[in-house]
Amino acid sequence: MANLLPVASTGKTWRMLLASVMRTPGQFFWLIVLFVLSSLTSLAIPIAIGRLVDAASSRTLTGFPWGFILLIALAVVVGALLTRAWTFQGQRLGVRLNRDLGIDMVGAALELDAQTVEDAGSGDLLSRLTDDVDSIRQVLAQGLPEFLYITVYMILTATTLFFVNPFIGLVAVPTFVLMAILLSIFLPRIGKLTLYRAEAMSDFTVVANENIRGASTMRELGIEGARLQVQENRVDSIYSIARKLVSLRATYWAIDGFNSYMPLLLSIIWGAICVERGWASWGDAATASIMLFGMRVNADIFTYWLDRLREMSVTMGRVFGVIDLSHQQKARREQAASSKVNTESVTDDVVIRCESLTYGYTPESSVIKGVNLDVRAGESIALVGRSGSGKTTLARLIAGSLTADSGTVSVAGSPVGNGLYPTQVAQDGRPALLICTQEAHLFLGTLSDNMTVAAENATEAEQLAALHAVGADWVDDLPDGLDTELGTSATQLTRDQIQQLSLARIVVANPHAVILDESTTQLETADACASLHAILKDRAVIIISHDARIASMASRAVLLKGGRIEAEGTPAQMFALS
Template identity: 30%
Template sequence: MTADSRATDRALPVAEPFRIRRAALRLIRLDGRAFAAMIGLNALAAGAGLVGPWLLGRIIDEVRAGGGVAAVDRLALTILGFAVAQLLLVRYAGYIGHRFGERTLARIREQFADRALALPAAAVERAGTGDLMTRGTTDVAAVGAILRDAGPEVLVAGVQALFILGAVFLLNPLLGTCGVLGLLGIWFAARWYLRRALTAYLAEGAANSELAEQLAATAAGARTVEALGLQQRRVAACREGIEKCRSARTRTLFLRSVLFPAVDISYVIPVAGVLLIGGVLHDQGAMSVGAVVASALYLRQLSQPLDVILQQMEQLQSSSASFARVEGLGTAAQAPQAASCAPADDRIEVAGVRYAYDDGGDVLHGVDLTVRPGERLVIVGPSGAGKTTLGRLLAGMDTPRTGSVTVGRVPVAGLDPDRLRRHVVLVTQEHHVFLGTVRENLRIASAGATDAELHAALAAVGAEWADELPDGLDTDLGHGGHRPDGARAQQLALARVVLADPHTLILDEATALLDPRTARHTERALAAVLEGRTVIAIAHRLQSAHDADRVAVMEDGRITELGAHDDLVAAGGAYAALWSSWHGERQASS
């Protein structure tokens, strides 16, 4: 398997064309009145625009027939009146169209946020944050452009083009046929373009996502890159991503360079054909000069809506690719095999579990473990032993290659997100402080929590510092406000867990950034708050293992020892060696 195919396998999905059409129709139905009003007003504007060329032909015929100045002035004023009416109709239709687009874009942004939050963490990690970030910014903005501008403009231009062709046919069917045949060049060029454009724009979007991921990873790991001397390697990777973007962009530019010249030539052909055939018909007395001029003006006027259609066709293809990427998030956010039944109890069982990342070898080898309801289990072991991987499986973030991980005899990974979070919550070393107040940061876990409950949650994790902030719970956090350090940010994350009130809590070295005294206080506070609940802690500091009901020792992807702290120390095995080493280091440091 090549690197490109592996990247494709890891990427977030892209929606099929029928899903895009269904999603677009759903968005239109949600604001159907505004959409219908926009199309109706533009149709009226198109009808008003047809009056000018026809009246101009009447003026020519009136002058040739020796008509007076008053008749010409009356026709000219009528042209002016319809032009003003068309201006007002177009302006009001544009106002309604932009309001429709902005409301629809707001719905798309809200839907995207909901879907992004519902994504399995494993899917985001495989795809990379660059892909998700590009879809949430560039692609969503492109979809907004198609809904606010490109889509309505193409529909309106299509109505105008039909009206104009209909007017030519009414003047003379032969001239109308000539005009349609002269436009065949545009049809062939557009068909050639459309067959290739969507694939090219999807490739351009994928290349942009890959480059964003490379740049984000390089910036986030800048210190590591510098420390390990990886600058040249990262520069080479970024240059490769830039080259892919350039190549994809060049492909879409080539398609446009073929389309637009062919279109420009095709505009001249029907006008020239109408003038030639119209001249012959006039010589034979079949048409007046005014009718020939009006037909030519109509076909010349046809270039304006066709220009809109063709210019926006590029935007439509680009935005359709973006829409496919945005809508594809809904496919990734679905739980395809959600369990239909609720867990019978809170018992967690791991049976014969093996797990491998991507195409690598197994990192877990036949793990068996039973966690009793209300038990406090600590998983310890050297770095790389598989502790975090096991924690992810217990939390339902990944699915084992073989074997099973169940809660109440129901597969954990098969539970829908809402039901899963009521049973199991994973807290890792990673933490995030959201822009907003302390109260808003905490209420993410429980929207209806009272201030008393928020203070209790902070106190439970040893975050009394929150009471000392200038505005208490209303203190802004992040840029321009209070910036919590790593320890305080982690305490906020733990306070959110307390408010979420899960029945099983998995702590993946969740107190690693706290100093030993604060960590000890936080772990004791959590133990008191979560009394009667299942707590699974993956720990570096073995002090937490001392307080556990049982300790599981992992080595090379296997559980090699399982039992109470005192029993394992007395057994003199791997855990006893870890305890002795850690206890000795602690005494030396003190």
Template identity: 30%
Template sequence: MNRLLPVASAAQARRYARDLIRRYPALFRATLCLHVAAALAGLAGPRLLGELVQGVHDGRSLSELDQLAFAIAGFVVVQATLTRSAHLASARLGERVLARLREEFVARVLALPLSTVEAAGSGDLLTRATRDVDALSKCVRFAVPETLIALTTLCLVVGALVLVSPIFAVPLLIGLPIMVVGSRWYLRHAPAGYLRQNAAYSDVTEGLTETVESARTVEALGRQRQRMERTDIDLRRSWRAERYTLHLRTVWWPVIEISYVVPMVLTLLAGGWLYLEGVVTLGALTAAVIYVQQLVDPLDRLVGWLDELEVGAAALARLLGVTAGPVPEVTAAAEPSGNRIEVRGVRFAYEPGREVLHGLDLVLEPGERLAVVGVSGAGKSTLGRLLAGVHQPTAGSVTVGGVPLAALPPERLRAEVALVTQEHHVFIGTIRDNVAMVRPTAQDGEIRAALTAVQALTWVDALPDGLDTVVGAGELSPAQAQQVALARLVIADPHTLVLDEATAMLDPRAARDLERSLAAVVSGRTVVAIAHRLFSAHDADRVAVMADGRIVELGSHDELVAAGGAYAALWDSWQGGARKKARPQGAPFP
């Protein structure tokens, strides 16, 4: 089970939301003023309507009543105009805030260490980048401005009601405790409930992603039923989480309905009795009843959107949590004094208490070719990722030119050491963009030279638009996609390459062609080749033999064969199988 990325605390989410709003102070103040003005304009209507009713009761002249009617119509027009302007201002503010938040989220994701992404898996990150962003988008665009409008209107209507007659505020004191108690109960349980709901959805996404990506393996091993059972378990967990939040809403909403229906009924009953007793006028009673009725709309908005605010808060906490984990300290002034890589006393564990590397010591001289061999599970790939700076050692150090890899900014690290794996990615865009993405300022001459170096320019020029041909995932053959990836390395120009079975997934002919392309990339560079095919070790300057997370032998091919140890046994075993398939002549390291 992959570890989910962290989740920011409620305090962190609130602080970030406040800081985000404060970046647009003028627009925020203008939006708030427009909403207040629209609410004030709306308060004039009930008061004037009460005066109109009182005027009819008192037998005022028709001209006076007409003036009141025109005044009511005028305030309705003013309120409509101000409300439209307020909504437009809210939309502009919301879009700017949302755009900034999305940009910062993308920056946070791209700044994540690769080890963090691998540990979390793609499902959780994908859910945060899609479902949580969508939920927060709805919250910022609609829930926040609507809640702001509701709260502003609510406060002003209550104030207007008190101005009509303080006695009409008494029924509100009966409904207020009901609302407060119900809302506090809901807000106490809702945040954790929505976080569980989103986490459960991440599990569903992760499981489905694994099943789709591993469909061939699942079919080959006949594990379809197991994957279906895994999906069913994840869906049941998600269903239980969503049922819990639905239960919270089905309890809270009726309580809120009661909290503002009770004051309405009491105002009508008590106000009618007070009017009959001569305590209040008919106009005051009319205005008070309308004001109490006006409370229903902002309360409905508050109830409806507060739930969305909780969903949005949970989404924001998950988005902020992407970088809530520990971030390696980067020393900006660190400057390697050479290309020598040293591994000193390195230990590493993916999980606490389950160490996979145990006290490794290794020195790589500039331009050296090192092959790392050993049985599966010996720790070869883990060592390669430590050398490439993908993982950081739990103890000991990995340095380049005397500077720890962890102290280098990511862009500088990739200029020093690059990892080449079996995976290769072709992004949607032109061939030019795909090759130059490591250095967007690269000129066409440099790009063509890089493609020439990896023997790819011929087929690139044969494409309909050459370098401007738009490609994407699956449009190039595996060998061509790997050549594009290697051309990127030529542009990046790192001094050390870590090759983790870069050609293992290709057929033998394509692998041989690609190995010739690799020869141009590795020339003059320090190379660490993690390989199962031992002819790579035969051509290396030195061979490191790993077993159980330790380097058990280190030396040249001839020295280790003569020593008759673990490497000699591997070589003899491999030679027995290699006789059936002769190694191609002239195939370069690795």
């Protein structure tokens, strides 16, 4: 099973969210001001009604109570306007947070070390990029502002209640105690189960992805039943967690429902006791009842959003876990890049240098063992060796997708590994090194889009020249030439055409060094040889191919055996020894 990506702790998640909120401190400040004004306005109504009750019961009310009515009407109108204002501001803040989160997450996914992405498998990263970011969206846009407003409202209401009459104010205490129990006992458990469910769903996505991609292999090996069983087991574990979650939530909502109605009952009983003992007036009791009613209504929304926010913070921990990891990896790369490169031992014409390179996929066994290799400009080297001898692993170490356990790799004088890739442009504006494997990729868009991903400033003439150089003469027959849309519903290219396209990308990008790892498997050998002429010219090239005729195009060859360079010579000699 793939290693899941890290999850940020709850504390870190909220700190990162706060940092995101504070990117626009002015917006947040005015939002809090609106919350306070809106809460105070709504509290004016129960206070006015309480005073009205007192005036009526003490018979000091003379005539129709126009003053009270006008005051309450004004509070209603101003309250409505302020509610509209904070809802608008709050949702604006939420939408901004969502936008930033989306941008940060996509940026983070692109910034992660290739090895991290590979170890994690595509399922976990994809589900965090899509499902998780989506599920956060509504809670962040609507829930966060409402939750913050109700928090301010609750604090101000409780404080006002104590100022109105401290005896009457005591009636709010049981409500807060019960709420504290819900928050401290139930919500952490719900949070934990939510995290397990999200992890189980990621795990399911990984298995489902593997099953879909390996469907034909499963059929060939006759293991569909076993693989489907693995998938069903994942579904079962999601279902079992979901059942526990539903049961816990049901209890939570039952207690919350009781807590919603209890304050009303208490306020009437406790109000009557206070009045009877002379601790409070009927007006205070009326004010307390209305305020508690307001708190009750808001407590429902509060606990609803608190539950959702709790769930969101777990999901957000998964998103921030990736963002945080990418920041750490980027910082480490920048530190590595800023450390002085040892160029003294690199002579001008050595483009690729490997020194005492050792690497193992597991700590127990090394796949590459102390490899020293120099490739000069204009030189091409065939890496020859039996299957499993470490050719692709060595190529990936040079391309920076893997980092050596010991030893160093440098390309065009710059270090590679630890998240540093040699794809960045060298001082002359050309990429230092590009790798072309048998997994040629077609991007959605036009043929030209597919060429300019490698060289954004390439002219049409340069793109066409590169395509012709690798033998992709079919470009002349396309309906719209370079502007032809490629993809499943548009013009479809055959697998050999896609491979030629990725070779043409290399020609147009014009890197200093190239690694060709079985990059012509879909082409006829003669066509492949013709294509490679354009790539070998003036570059440092490493060729990995099981086809002796392709490997023979290299100027020399090294034989890899058990991860060591066993011999060097001509490609023909090395093939004979392999």
